[in-house]
Amino acid sequence: MNADEGQRERVDLLVVGIGQLATPKGNVALAGSRLGEVSTQERVAVACTKGRIVAVGDDQDLQRKYEAESVLDAEGGLVIPGLVDSHTHPVFAGTREGEFEARVGGTSYVEIAAQGGGIRSSLRGVRASSEQELTVGLLGRMDRFLSLGTTTVEAKTGYGLTVADELKGLDAIHSANRNHPVDLVATCLGGHDVPPEFDGRKEAWIDVVVQELWPAAQGKAAFADVFTESHVFGLEDSRRMMQAAKDLGFGLRMHVDQLTSLGGAELAAELGAASADHLEHVSESGMRALAESGVQPVLCPMVPLFLRETQEAPARAMVDFGCAPALSTDFNPGSCYCMSLFEVMSWAALRYGFSATEALTAATLNAAATLGLADDRGTIEPGKRADLVITDLPNFHHLTYELGRSPVCAVVKDGATVFQRSAHPKHAT
Numbered sequence: 001m002n003a004d005e006g007q008r009e010r011v012d013l014l015v016v017g018i019g020q021l022a023t024p025k026g027n028v029a030l031a032g033s034r035l036g037e038v039s040t041q042e043r044v045a046v047a048c049t050k051g052r053i054v055a056v057g058d059d060q061d062l063q064r065k066y067e068a069e070s071v072l073d074a075e076g077g078l079v080i081p082g083l084v085d086s087h088t089h090p091v092f093a094g095t096r097e098g099e100f101e102a103r104v105g106g107t108s109y110v111e112i113a114a115q116g117g118g119i120r121s122s123l124r125g126v127r128a129s130s131e132q133e134l135t136v137g138l139l140g141r142m143d144r145f146l147s148l149g150t151t152t153v154e155a156k157t158g159y160g161l162t163v164a165d166e167l168k169g170l171d172a173i174h175s176a177n178r179n180h181p182v183d184l185v186a187t188c189l190g191g192h193d194v195p196p197e198f199d200g201r202k203e204a205w206i207d208v209v210v211q212e213l214w215p216a217a218q219g220k221a222a223f224a225d226v227f228t229e230s231h232v233f234g235l236e237d238s239r240r241m242m243q244a245a246k247d248l249g250f251g252l253r254m255h256v257d258q259l260t261s262l263g264g265a266e267l268a269a270e271l272g273a274a275s276a277d278h279l280e281h282v283s284e285s286g287m288r289a290l291a292e293s294g295v296q297p298v299l300c301p302m303v304p305l306f307l308r309e310t311q312e313a314p315a316r317a318m319v320d321f322g323c324a325p326a327l328s329t330d331f332n333p334g335s336c337y338c339m340s341l342f343e344v345m346s347w348a349a350l351r352y353g354f355s356a357t358e359a360l361t362a363a364t365l366n367a368a369a370t371l372g373l374a375d376d377r378g379t380i381e382p383g384k385r386a387d388l389v390i391t392d393l394p395n396f397h398h399l400t401y402e403l404g405r406s407p408v409c410a411v412v413k414d415g416a417t418v419f420q421r422s423a424h425p426k427h428a429t
């Protein structure tokens with residue numbers, strides 16, 4: 001022990017050897033031309049204590065200043081904030097790979113749904129499962145999210161569609177949240193579809209959602225959600241469900257303009273939703289309404305690929321209108337079986353023309369902002385939650401450049417190292 005060691009400040013964790021640190025900054029979503037404003041620093045360290053970041057600075061300086069309970073060596077790799085997935089449907093039992101094969105063979109999503117597949121097939125799985133079984137499924141999926149660098153996951157119900165089965169799904173989300181390092185943010189997707197026992201009686205199901213489900217979900221879900229499409233819930237149906245949820249204090253997330261241009265974006269703007277999601281078919285007036293109202297688009301670029309649809313969300317136009325988009329996987333068993341936000345960032349680059357820094361902001365700070373968590377996470381700055389992804393990438397450009405491999409070496413959640421890849425092959429350029 002040398003003479004200064006006694007004076008060094010103690011911290012819980014010091015992440016050293018960071019070749020490059022890349023992070024957006026601040027507590028608000030970055031919109032329009034500011035989307036790509038990401039700060040980069042070379043040869044830095046991050047000090048964390050009590051779950052929070054306390055310092056980000058020169059590697060040598062911080063190693064002199066702090067004595068850490070544990071040290072994690074980034075071995076010269078790129079470090080970014082823990083990724084935030086702001087749109088997933090992880091509460092299900094049973095996968096739908098047969099539908100994937102059918103789509104590959106030329107059957108459409110709508111045809112599969114008409115044959116009893118689609119959302120209705122997932123309904124059967126969730127209704128037949130106990131809360132504990134759903135929790136076990138969620139915990140396994142959260143392990144995979146974490147190994148892919150995602151530290152916060154918005155989790156929707158919507159495959160129960162009875163009051164009891166939706167509440168069972170919300171309870172499973174809370175149970176998984178308590179028992180896993182990944183933070184889950186619960187959304188009640190009571191407006192996912194009309195359940196089969198309400199066939200031809202859509203209004204009666206909307207009554208159940210408004211009068212029974214939303215009140216019962218209070219305190220269990222932060223957000224309420226609806227699938228706004230003419231073949232499911234039209235604009236008036238959606239307005240009624242969302243206004244009732246808003247009156248009860250829920251934040252609103254909405255699946256809008258995914259398959260047709262119905263005006264869902266305009267409705268999300270009118271209602272002051274936290275997010276308007278999908279938007280493949282959003283109109284120009286819809287984009288303008290989102291930008292003017294500050295409602296954030298949540299974009300799911302893997303979904304058209306997975307559904308073999310050709311229409312992409314006009315993401316660049318939304319940015320030009322001044323929107324602050326987030327990127328998400330839309331992970332679910334039917335229309336996107338992908339948990340990797342790294343893959344999503346690459347796809348956003350290739351299909352939307354997002355730069356690596358725009359994609360990074362959209363998968364971190366902007367995604368946190370749609371969940372109301374931007375003052376707590378989404379950037380690597382003192383005071384924020386210590387959620388970090390240590391990669392073996394040489395610089396931030398590789399976030400979008402490299403496809404098909406997880407670059408995650410280690411994940412720090414709330415200041416603790418919660419994932420480490422067993423082998424660390426050095427990045428080969």
Ligand SMILES: [Zn+2]
Pocket residue numbers: 087088089255330
């Ligand atoms: Zn969705």
